[in-house]
Each structure stands twice: as structure tokens, then as C-alpha cells.
Amino acid sequence: MTWDIGIIGLGTMGSMAMWQLAKQNVSIIGFEQYGIGHDRSAAGGESRLFRTAYKEGEQYVPLLKESKLLWRELEKETGNKLLSLSGGLTIGNPDDDIMKNVIKSAKHYDIEHEILDYNDAKKRYPQHLIDRNEIMVLDKEAGFLRPEYAVVSAVERAKELGATVNSYTPVTNVEQDGEKVIIQTREKEYKVNQVLIATGPWIRELIPEFSPIVEAKKIILSWFAPHNAEDFLPKMFPIFTRTSGEYKFYGGPTVENSMVKVGVSNSIPLGDAKNINRTVEPEEICENVMIIKKFFNGLYPDPVRVNAYMDAYTIDNHSLVGRIPNFPNAIVVGGFSGHGFKMAPAIGKIAKDILLNQKNNFDINALSPLRFQKK
Ligand SMILES: Cc1cc2nc3c(=O)[nH]c(=O)nc-3n(C[C@H](O)[C@H](O)[C@H](O)COP(=O)(O)OP(=O)(O)OC[C@H]3O[C@@H](n4cnc5c(N)ncnc54)[C@H](O)[C@@H]3O)c2cc1C
Structure with a gap:
């Protein structure tokens, strides 16, 4: 079977993107290396601050x-x-x-x-x-916000809407294969039309090209x-x-x-x-x-x-949201630099818009991974 969308990492951003995508008419498969709502990376610790008057820059306020x-x-x-x-x-x-x-x-x-x-x-x-x-x-x-509960809520809702979730399933490799993408786990290989990489602190492991910038x-x-x-x-x-x-x-x-x-x-x-x-x-x-x-x-x-x-x-403390250079069917949401939780559902929606070629209301060029490419 070929799935429309694969999501690697069902933590903060992956869970919200999965929830947003599950409302659309697409087949989705997600992979999480630990359990859903685990507290080993960025979504643990009981609470996350939600602020709208934003010291990191007023461009974030609409998000x-x-x-x-x-x-x-x-x-x-x-x-x-x-x-x-x-x-x-x-x-x-x-x-x-x-x-x-x-x-x-x-x-x-x-x-x-x-x-x-x-x-x-x-x-x-x-x-x-x-x-x-x-x-x-x-x-x-x-x-x-209640971070662990938010992740569990989004994934459970996505499952209700038809998404498939593989927890305790680390992805070991992901690569373009002609018009498709192959996602490799320890046991199995999966084929998807497009992939969203939302692996948080592990971002460099699947996309080593990002090592100099994150x-x-x-x-x-x-x-x-x-x-x-x-x-x-x-x-x-x-x-x-x-x-x-x-x-x-x-x-x-x-x-x-x-x-x-x-x-x-x-x-x-x-x-x-x-x-x-x-x-x-x-x-x-x-x-x-x-x-x-x-x-x-x-x-x-x-x-x-x-x-x-x-x-x-x-390296500039702003996130990476957008298409991955030299990986045509992949997008990334990551590098949230200690301040991403509050904006997670809007980022999930933007990921959905990019993947499904839908119009989105935010200027996200400033967050594109392309900003780090040598001119
Ligand atoms: C202690 C702390 C306090 C913070 N406080 C705030 C705050 O108050 N307000 C705020 O807005 N933000 C805050 N942040 C920032 C915010 O929590 C993060 O920016 C956000 O959660 C990042 O989400 P993420 O999806 O990128 O990463 P994560 O939530 O870590 O998700 C990545 C997921 O990918 C999975 N994964 C990784 N590799 C693989 C693989 N190969 N295969 C399968 N799955 C994989 C991981 O297990 C994980 O579940 C804080 C962060 C921390 C750590």
C-alpha cells in the first residue's frame, strides 16, 4: 500500500499535523520511536507557557x-x-x-x-x-498548556478520524524513491507519497545536512x-x-x-x-x-x-518550517529553539497546507530551511 502522507515523530508538532491532516481526505501513517505523550524530549514537564505578547518578535503574534x-x-x-x-x-x-x-x-x-x-x-x-x-x-x-495531554489528545483524535499510528517504532532511514518516499523501520519498509519529518531534537539523525544549523x-x-x-x-x-x-x-x-x-x-x-x-x-x-x-x-x-x-x-533560534532542499517530497517542522509549544497547532496546520498545496494565511518564508543555503 502507498500512503498519501507519512509523519515521522509524533511529539508536539507531528501530533498536531496528524490531527490537522486527519480532517482531510488523505491516508496518513505516523511513526513514533517511544509511546504517545512520552516525556523524553520536548513535550514533557507538565506545563508549557502560552504567551501572545511575544518577546521573541511580533511576527509570531498572528501564529x-x-x-x-x-x-x-x-x-x-x-x-x-x-x-x-x-x-x-x-x-x-x-x-x-x-x-x-x-x-x-x-x-x-x-x-x-x-x-x-x-x-x-x-x-x-x-x-x-x-x-x-x-x-x-x-x-x-x-x-x-498541558503538553503531554495535548499530544495524546491530538493523536487519539487523529486515530478516531482514520489515521494509523505506529508507536515504539523508530524510523531508521527515509529517502526519495522516484516519485515516492521510502520510510524504513527496523522491521519494515513503508511507501508514502509525501513525508513530514517532525523528529524534534533528533532532527539531525534523519537529515544530516541540517547538522551545521541545528x-x-x-x-x-x-x-x-x-x-x-x-x-x-x-x-x-x-x-x-x-x-x-x-x-x-x-x-x-x-x-x-x-x-x-x-x-x-x-x-x-x-x-x-x-x-x-x-x-x-x-x-x-x-x-x-x-x-x-x-x-x-x-x-x-x-x-x-x-x-x-x-x-x-x-543557529538563529527561529524554526525550520518548509520543504527540505534536495528532498522534493519531504517537508520539515523542527528547530523550535525552546519556544515552539504554544504555536504547535498553527504549525501543524501550516504543515498540512504545504503538503496538500492549500493556501495558508501566514508568511512563513522567514522560517524556510532555504534561508541557511549559501547565496
Ligand atoms: C523543558 C522545556 C520547556 C519548554 N517550555 C516552553 C514553553 O513554556 N512554551 C513554549 O511554547 N515552548 C516551550 N518549549 C519548547 C517546546 O516544547 C518545543 O519547541 C516543542 O515541543 C518542539 O516540538 P517538536 O515536535 O519539534 O519536538 P518533540 O515534541 O520532541 O517531538 C519529536 C518527536 O519525534 C520522535 N522521534 C524522533 N526521532 C524519531 C525517529 N527516528 N522515529 C520515530 N520517532 C522519532 C521523538 O520521540 C518525539 O516524540 C520548552 C521546551 C523544553 C524542552
Whole structure:
């Protein structure tokens, strides 16, 4: 049998693309090396920040607005609660580019927001110890997603709509074969008309040509016990990202009425994903402990849980979305550089549009892998 579309990697992006494609009149087969919703790569760790006033650049805002609608659509189709909009803070010095970008994108795209000066911020969110020269921007359209549940929801919905899923099935090779593509697993070979490669941190393994422009990085998340869990519920303690001098960190409220998650924004380069050591060594969490002591009120500074995850980072920290050079029937979605989860359903829809030659509403040229080709 020849399938219309093969999807390699059913993590964040592959699951969303599969859901979007399954609504169309095409046959789809997907491959995942682990179980659906596993937490060994980019979709683990209980929650993901959803922000619309975007410090990474205002060009992402239309994608994020579309994603918000699509997250709601997936919730409606599955009955699962995936996105909680309890607000989001960006904390920092108003003269920093990050703060300027956030305020600019909130104003430009009419995102409901509030700017809190030092005194207001201190009063309203006493869980954060802020400096006199810092402010907070409250994005009222922000919140958090449940990543593992989102992946499972999208894949299960796609299966209901007719997609075929092979979990615990690593793909060992993929190549163009005349007008078709051959996908090789340990046991079997599959033939498809087109393939979507969404292998996240493992992107270089199937497409070695990307090695100079993308690599896997390890990211550690830590969970801390609060003095009083009530102070860290979503309505009291919105998700946040903060840049204070040399420190960059982020986190969110307790999602299970107990532990509070904080991550430090410095990822550890691995080259290939296979190089990861999932054990978190004590020296890798020193900075997190110091950050809790220095910047928070009401959290015990020793983490009660630490875990290591991975994402693929490109050299310009923007993703790879589009056709793969010299591989006519293949497209890639990858290299989301630590900030892709929130936009996953819109990326899944764009992948569907490219594969089925449908019109899409976003200018994604800036994300094309071709941008790295020598002129
Ligand atoms: C700790 C952490 C915190 C983050 N926080 C945020 C946040 O708050 N907000 C936000 O928007 N983004 C955040 N991100 C980024 C976001 O989670 C990622 O950008 C996004 O999940 C990447 O999705 P992906 O599909 O590329 O990779 P993945 O979700 O890892 O999916 C790739 C899948 O491919 C599978 N695979 C790989 N190779 C093969 C193969 N050969 N055969 C079969 N299957 C294969 C893998 O097992 C995996 O399931 C965070 C990332 C991390 C790691």
C-alpha cells in the first residue's frame, strides 16, 4: 500500500499535523520511536507557557492568535482541557529590548494587557521579589498548556478520524524513491507519497545536512514546594518570564495544587540528541536554587523534583518550517529553539497546507530551511 502522507515523530508538532491532516481526505501513517505523550524530549514537564505578547518578535503574534483558536478547537473535539488562560507576566527593566518587544507586540496586535510599575507589581504579585528598576507587563491572553495531554489528545483524535499510528517504532532511514518516499523501520519498509519529518531534537539523525544549523540542547526543569500552595494557584500567580541582569528564568503556577515549576533559560548544547545524560547532577541545579532564594518569596529553595528534557535549537533560534532542499517530497517542522509549544497547532496546520498545496494565511518564508543555503 502507498500512503498519501507519512509523519515521522509524533511529539508536539507531528501530533498536531496528524490531527490537522486527519480532517482531510488523505491516508496518513505516523511513526513514533517511544509511546504517545512520552516525556523524553520536548513535550514533557507538565506545563508549557502560552504567551501572545511575544518577546521573541511580533511576527509570531498572528501564529499565536491562530493557535489559541486551534487549541480551543482541539479541546472541543476531544473534551479535554488543555489551555488555561490565567494571564502571563513578563518581568524586567523597561529599557531592555525584551520588555520593549512585549509592549510593542501587545499594542500593535491589540492584546489585552496592563503595565505594572514597581509599586503596583510588588503589591499585586508579592511572590516575586522585584527590583526598583523593574516593571511587569501582564498579558491577559496568556496562560499555560498541558503538553503531554495535548499530544495524546491530538493523536487519539487523529486515530478516531482514520489515521494509523505506529508507536515504539523508530524510523531508521527515509529517502526519495522516484516519485515516492521510502520510510524504513527496523522491521519494515513503508511507501508514502509525501513525508513530514517532525523528529524534534533528533532532527539531525534523519537529515544530516541540517547538522551545521541545528543541534539538540538539554533543558532542566525544577519543581519547588511553596510555603502556602494557595499563593501559587493560577489565579494568584500567573505564568511568567523574567530577565534580571544576567539571570533569565520562567515558570508557572502550581497545576496540581502543590509544586511550583521554575526553569532557567540556559540550555546545555548536546550536538546530537543521543548524547543526553538524563541524570541531573547537583551542579546543574545550583543556579535554580540561587534564583529561588534571590527572586522569590514563599518557595523553599531546594527543588523537590528535577528533570531533563530536550529541544532542537537552530543557529538563529527561529524554526525550520518548509520543504527540505534536495528532498522534493519531504517537508520539515523542527528547530523550535525552546519556544515552539504554544504555536504547535498553527504549525501543524501550516504543515498540512504545504503538503496538500492549500493556501495558508501566514508568511512563513522567514522560517524556510532555504534561508541557511549559501547565496
Ligand atoms: C523543558 C522545556 C520547556 C519548554 N517550555 C516552553 C514553553 O513554556 N512554551 C513554549 O511554547 N515552548 C516551550 N518549549 C519548547 C517546546 O516544547 C518545543 O519547541 C516543542 O515541543 C518542539 O516540538 P517538536 O515536535 O519539534 O519536538 P518533540 O515534541 O520532541 O517531538 C519529536 C518527536 O519525534 C520522535 N522521534 C524522533 N526521532 C524519531 C525517529 N527516528 N522515529 C520515530 N520517532 C522519532 C521523538 O520521540 C518525539 O516524540 C520548552 C521546551 C523544553 C524542552
